[in-house]
Amino acid sequence: MQFLRRLIDKQRRLYHEPGSKLHRIWPVFDALETFLFAPSDRAGKTGVHVRDYADLKRVMNTVIIAMLPCLLWAIYSTGAQHFHAWAKVGAGTQYVSGWLQALLPPTLATAAGGGASTFDCLVFGLQRMLPILIVSYGTGLTIEMVFSVIRKEEISEGYLVSGMLIALIVPASIPLWQLACGVAFAVVIGKEVFGGTGMNVFNPAMVCRAFLFFAFPAQMSGDSVWVAGNNPSHLIDGWSQPTPLAICKPNTVLDASSMLANHHSHADLFFGNIAGSAGEMSKFCVLIGAFWLLLTGVASWRTMLGGVLGLLGSALLLQWALPANYGGPLSLQPFEHLLVGGFLFGIVFMATDPVSSPETDLGKWIYGAAIGLVTIMVRAINPAYPEGTMLSILLLNAFAPTIDHFVVGRNIKRRLRRQ
Amino acid sequence: MTTHTIKRGFDIPIAGQPEPVLVEASEPAFVGLETAEFPGCKPSPLVEEGEAVTTGQPLFRDKQDRSVLFCSPATGVVERLEFGERRHLLRVVVKVAGKDSFHSLPTADAGADREQVAAALATSGLWPLLRQRPLGKVPHTSTVPVAIFVNGMDSAPLAACPAFATRGQERNLQAGIDLLRRLGTGKVYLSLRAGDSKQDHLRGLRGVEIHEFRGPHPSGLVGTHIAHIRPLKAGEVAFTLRANDVVRIGQWQLTGRYPHHQVTATAGSAAPTRQYFHVRQGAQLSVLTGGKPLAGDVRLIDGTVLGGTRLAPEGFLGFRTTTLTAIPEGTNERDLFGWALPQFGKLSFHRSVFSWLFRKRDYVLDARLNGGRRPIVNIGSWDRVMAIDIHPTFLVRAIQAGDIEEAVKLGLLEVTEEDVALCTFVDPCKIDVGAIVRTGLDKLEQEG
Numbered sequence: 001m002q003f004l005r006r007l008i009d010k011q012r013r014l015y016h017e018p019g020s021k022l023h024r025i026w027p028v029f030d031a032l033e034t035f036l037f038a039p040s041d042r043a044g045k046t047g048v049h050v051r052d053y054a055d056l057k058r059v060m061n062t063v064i065i066a067m068l069p070c071l072l073w074a075i076y077s078t079g080a081q082h083f084h085a086w087a088k089v090g091a092g093t094q095y096v097s098g099w100l101q102a103l104l105p106p107t108l109a110t111a112a113g114g115g116a117s118t119f120d121c122l123v124f125g126l127q128r129m130l131p132i133l134i135v136s137y138g139t140g141l142t143i144e145m146v147f148s149v150i151r152k153e154e155i156s157e158g159y160l161v162s163g164m165l166i167a168l169i170v171p172a173s174i175p176l177w178q179l180a181c182g183v184a185f186a187v188v189i190g191k192e193v194f195g196g197t198g199m200n201v202f203n204p205a206m207v208c209r210a211f212l213f214f215a216f217p218a219q220m221s222g223d224s225v226w227v228a229g230n231n232p233s234h235l236i237d238g239w240s241q242p243t244p245l246a247i248c249k250p251n252t253v254l255d256a257s258s259m260l261a262n263h264h265s266h267a268d269l270f271f272g273n274i275a276g277s278a279g280e281m282s283k284f285c286v287l288i289g290a291f292w293l294l295l296t297g298v299a300s301w302r303t304m305l306g307g308v309l310g311l312l313g314s315a316l317l318l319q320w321a322l323p324a325n326y327g328g329p330l331s332l333q334p335f336e337h338l339l340v341g342g343f344l345f346g347i348v349f350m351a352t353d354p355v356s357s358p359e360t361d362l363g364k365w366i367y368g369a370a371i372g373l374v375t376i377m378v379r380a381i382n383p384a385y386p387e388g389t390m391l392s393i394l395l396l397n398a399f400a401p402t403i404d405h406f407v408v409g410r411n412i413k414r415r416l417r418r419q
Numbered sequence: 420m421t422t423h424t425i426k427r428g429f430d431i432p433i434a435g436q437p438e439p440v441l442v443e444a445s446e447p448a449f450v451g452l453e454t455a456e457f458p459g460c461k462p463s464p465l466v467e468e469g470e471a472v473t474t475g476q477p478l479f480r481d482k483q484d485r486s487v488l489f490c491s492p493a494t495g496v497v498e499r500l501e502f503g504e505r506r507h508l509l510r511v512v513v514k515v516a517g518k519d520s521f522h523s524l525p526t527a528d529a530g531a532d533r534e535q536v537a538a539a540l541a542t543s544g545l546w547p548l549l550r551q552r553p554l555g556k557v558p559h560t561s562t563v564p565v566a567i568f569v570n571g572m573d574s575a576p577l578a579a580c581p582a583f584a585t586r587g588q589e590r591n592l593q594a595g596i597d598l599l600r601r602l603g604t605g606k607v608y609l610s611l612r613a614g615d616s617k618q619d620h621l622r623g624l625r626g627v628e629i630h631e632f633r634g635p636h637p638s639g640l641v642g643t644h645i646a647h648i649r650p651l652k653a654g655e656v657a658f659t660l661r662a663n664d665v666v667r668i669g670q671w672q673l674t675g676r677y678p679h680h681q682v683t684a685t686a687g688s689a690a691p692t693r694q695y696f697h698v699r700q701g702a703q704l705s706v707l708t709g710g711k712p713l714a715g716d717v718r719l720i721d722g723t724v725l726g727g728t729r730l731a732p733e734g735f736l737g738f739r740t741t742t743l744t745a746i747p748e749g750t751n752e753r754d755l756f757g758w759a760l761p762q763f764g765k766l767s768f769h770r771s772v773f774s775w776l777f778r779k780r781d782y783v784l785d786a787r788l789n790g791g792r793r794p795i796v797n798i799g800s801w802d803r804v805m806a807i808d809i810h811p812t813f814l815v816r817a818i819q820a821g822d823i824e825e826a827v828k829l830g831l832l833e834v835t836e837e838d839v840a841l842c843t844f845v846d847p848c849k850i851d852v853g854a855i856v857r858t859g860l861d862k863l864e865q866e867g
Contacts, residue, residue: 001755034791038757042749042786047836047853048843049724049746050433053765053772055790056847057758059798062771154791198794198848296771298798359797359812408813412828415808418650 008033027148031155059298060157066292066299067164067349069285074278075129078172078228079121081275085227085239098230100127128172128228129278135176137163139183147192156197158204158355159187165205165349168279169342170212172228173235182212202397203356206346209390225275241275244340245379245386248329256331260340269339280345283338290348299352302364307347310372311337318380330380343375346389356397360407367403371396422613423647425634425806429768429841431576433724434781435744437684439583440694445710447702450493451512451735452478455728457547459483459556459864462508470497475522475677477544478511484559489738490544492679492700494519510735513701521676527598533563536601543671545678548664548739552645552657554860555835564603564658566649569596571621571662572612572632574639575723575837579684579742581662582611582618584695589620591669592662596626598672599665603658610644621662636725637806642838646807651832663741683707683740687724688783689717690745701735707743708732718786720744725840726853749785757789765789768800768845793848801852804841807833811842815852818859823866826859835860 015022015029022029034057043049083106086095097105106120140159148155166183190207191200225243229236247263248256264274272282280286293299315334322330329337338344351357351371358367371392378388385391454462461482466472472495477488495516501509524543527536537560540546551558558564571581585592599607606628611618613633622629630648632638641659651657667678684695691709698706704719705712712732713719720727721737724744728737736743761773766782801811809830817826836853843852 004755005753030791037753037755038787038789039791040751040753041788041791041849043788044851044854045729047726047851048840049718049720049727049729049744049786050431050784050844051788051790051849052769052845052847053757053762053767053774053789054769054845054847055758055788055849056793056796057790058771059769059796059847061759154793156793158796196794198796297769298771300799354796354798359799359802360810361799361802404813408810408829411808411810415650415830 004036008036025149027153027155028145031145031148034154057157060160062296062298063161063293063349064164066289067161067168067279069288070168070279070282070345071129071164073272073282073285074168074172075125076118076121077125077272077281078128078278079116079124080273081227081278082124082229082236083116083121085236085275086229089236089239096230098124098127100124100130101230124228125172125278128234129167131176132170132172132174132179133163133167135179136166136183139180140166140187143184143187143192144196147196151196153196158191158197162186162191162204162208166208169205169209169277169345171225171277173226174212175234178212178216181215182208185211198355200355201401202394203350203353206350206390206394206397210394213390225277227275243276243386244269244274245329248332248340249386251327254325254327254331256327256329257333257336260332260336266336266339269336277342280342283344286344286348293348293352299348300354300357300364302361303352303357303368304347306365306368307343307351307372308338308368310369311343311347311375312372313369314373314376315380318376322380326380328380329386337376337379341379341387341389343372343389346393347371351393351396356400358400358404358407360404363400363403363407366407367396367400370399420629420631421648422631422633423638425632425638425643425647427803427806428635428637429804429845430574430635431724431784431844432766432778432780432782433576433688433746434783435577435687435690435693435746436781437577437579437686437693437695437742439580441583441682442694442696444696444698444702444706447493447515447699447706449498449512449514449703449735450491450495450699450701451510451703452489452492452701452738453510453735454479454489454508456737456739457481457489457557460487460547462489464500464508464511466497466500466511468497468499471495472497472513473522474519474679475524475544478513479508484541486538486541486560487546487557488542488544489547490522490524490677492677512735519679524671524675524677526672526675527601531601533602536598537561540598540602540668543677545668545671548660548667550641550659552642552651552659552835553832554864555837558656558658562656562658564605565651565655566605566657567599567603567607568641568644568648568657568659569599569607569609569627569662569665570639570641570644570659571609571618572615572639573661573741574612574636575725575742576636577686577742577744578639578723579682579686579695580617581741582615582621584682584684584741585662585666586617586620588666588669589623591666591673592621592624593626593669594672595665595667595669596624598668599658599660600626605649608644608648609662610639610641610648612639634806637804637838637841640806640837642834643806646833661739661741664739681739681741683736683743685743685745687720687744687746688781689713689715689747690743698736700738704730704732704734704736704743707736708745713745716748716750718746718748720746724784725844726837747783747785749787752785752787754789768804769847788849790847790849792850795850796848798847800845800847801842804845805839807838809833811839811852814859815850815855818855818862821862823859823863827863831856831859831863
């Protein structure tokens with residue numbers, strides 16, 4: 001450790017002293033240095049002389065830990081879905097291995113029969129998820145570094161969370177160049193133009209997802225999902241499934257609950273044994289993450305609870321307000337709305353983003369509940385999109401300052417009344 | 420008597436509480452009076468180097484409010500006047516010579532009206548014990564307060580206990596209170612810690628309305644007290660002072676002599692002794708640190724860790740110092756992977772540092788920020804330590820945007836640095852909230 005310190009202190013001179021050779025890129029050095037050693041800054045001459053041990057790196061790291069169960073499931077599930085689909089459509093064709101499978105080949109005899117081992121699934125999942133993570137973090141962090149160098153500011157840790165979120169909410173079959181475009185758009189337009197971490201209006205990961213959704217609908221539409229494969233477009237040809245919400249979408253479906261039950265059991269939906277954007281499929285893993293976030297107090301329980309209550313309440317309300325034969329997703333049991341689609345992932349990991357959500361306690365309740373309401377409205381009433389989580393979170397991101405404005409306005413009035 | 424319960428806040432469990440033992444400190448060879456302790460004051464010296472001065476003789480006056488004098492806390496010879504840029508007086512150092520001989524100071528007689536009381540306090544050098552709300556500065560002598568808040572408690576970490584420091588001073592306290600009652604148009608309020616039997620001598624004071632507070636820091640801050648007892652209307656000004664200050668005012672009122680001694684506690688894990696000293700105002704710090712300047716990687720603070728000024732080891736005690744805190748400085752100490760490890764032994768308000776599993780009562784804290792400065796990312800921690808009904812993040816943003824009118828609406832007039840000190844402490848983005856609030860207050864004062 002002492003050796004490491006000496007090495008870094010020696011390098012420091014190359015970057016930190018003005019006029020030194022690499023001074024222009026000191027934010028990059030600083031990011032690497034403070035990744036290893038906490039900064040040496042101390043409190044000033046007056047004011048507060050001691051500080052809490054938590055810093056923004058720790059806050060962001062805590063959120064990343066919360067997403068690890070989802071990531072692990074994403075890796076496993078991508079592989080499991082792949083072999084499941086290949087067993088269905090690939091029989092009789094030659095199995096082509098990917099780059100990681102070339103090193104650790106699957107036992108295809110059993111895989112073809114639908115009995116791929118956990119190890120085979122993990123190898124295939126890593127083969128897809130690693131490049132996605134690398135592209136997501138590589139593109140995003142490079143752009144952040146460039147902006148930090150231009151602004152002469154320390155690099156902020158915000159993208160460490162966004163990068164992981166993005167990897168979890170895109171289909172594993174996504175072409176990497178599309179992902180890179182989406183990340184670049186999200187970081188530049190969604191974040192840096194507003195001034196970087198802490199200043200953005202919209203959640204950057206959601207901006208990325210929205211960009212991909214509208215720019216490349218063929219790969220991202222919420223209607224049906226493909227399963228990652230090893231051919232040049234990373235798909236298993238001839239295999240696609242409607243998402244649970246797409247199954248329930250048509251208004252001609254009068255009993256969506258039993259329609260859904262024909263395709264997927266509640267347990268499969270809860271544990272994520274279905275195809276989709278792998279990170280958000282397992283509600284079980286999302287709930288582990290939610291528990292961790294609430295235990296560490298990093299995310300707001302008000303937003304989460306407000307969101308869940310808003311979703312259930314709106315589903316009940318619309319069922320009551322609209323004609324009984326309205327059909328479609330409204331004929332789902334209200335709790336089934338939590339099991340299908342990405343609402344739970346969105347409300348736990350994306351709506352709770354402290355920067356793009358309201359800051360007042362009451363504001364968080366309103367914001368969460370409104371996300372639930374708009375999600376249900378898109379799912380049930382809107383004719384085009386089966387899923388509404390993404391759109392409702394982005395919409396409420398835009399309204400977050402307005403919600404705060406009214407809550408803070410009440411506070412101002414209350415204090416004026418004392419006079 | 421009313422009891423108020425403060426729910427939002429945090430008691431920092433830091434090591435180095437002073438023991439309730441009062442000892443007489445040795446007499447210093449030099450005393451000093453720093454002008455920086457009185458923000459906004461434009462000092463104009465009234466003595467020359469080499470001039471003999473008596474205890475209570477004015478050393479300098481404030482050019483802005485010419486009746487306000489700053490007096491010598493000892494008898495001796497002016498050793499030096501130190502000036503900064505543009506001949507701004509920084510400090511006056513007096514070499515102490517033998518026993519006190521007293522400069523005659525007029526007291527306020529029984530029939531004195533408000534102006535005469537204010538003038539007497541100003542001439543005797545005790546006016547600067549007062550602070551005003553809003554702004555948190557020394558008030559102008561022409562200001563008429565609508566209320567006076569005397570603070571008989573201090574909830575800041577390691578702060579000296581005012582009840583202990585003022586015990587046995589009932590006569591002086593009562594004389595001080597009686598004088599203060601003639602200074603304003605409204606009541607004199609006294610705030611005490613609920614259920615603390617050590618303050619019974621304060622509970623017996625006459626002519627004050629007593630309010631009791633319970634709960635974590637900032638339950639003992641005067642800003643919290645005002646918000647709960649009598650929030651100020653637009654244009655109203657209140658005076659605030661501590662019980663220790665009332666003792667000094669009472670002493671002067673009863674004897675006509677400058678109250679040159681006060682009770683100051685030493686605290687903090689790096690302090691050589693942790694106890695209460697009866698010590699001369701402005702004494703060299705070495706009389707409290709075992710006879711010589713404190714050496715090593717130590718930070719000496721005039722005040723508490725949540726609000727004080729760093730002092731040089733060879734510096735002087737302040738005009739109204741009641742606590743001298745010494746903590747490790749932490750120079751060149753850097754934690755490897757500090758952000759990634761669970762850190763069971765590090766103090767934090769947040770549960771993302773896992774020391775909450777094994778709470779200790781006495782953490783040794785140093786002056787490191789423990790992280791890099793970042794823009795505001797509000798994870799709700801400021802609100803959880805703010806005992807006044809305001810939204811601190813919105814206040815800070817309004818000040819940063821230069822919108823002072825909006826900041827006033829958001830409660831700028833209700834706070835000073837000390838009221839937002841806990842926000843600074845808990846903030847993972849390491850933002851100095853107090854400094855931002857002070858810029859806002861300065862700007863407000865300039866704009867009038």
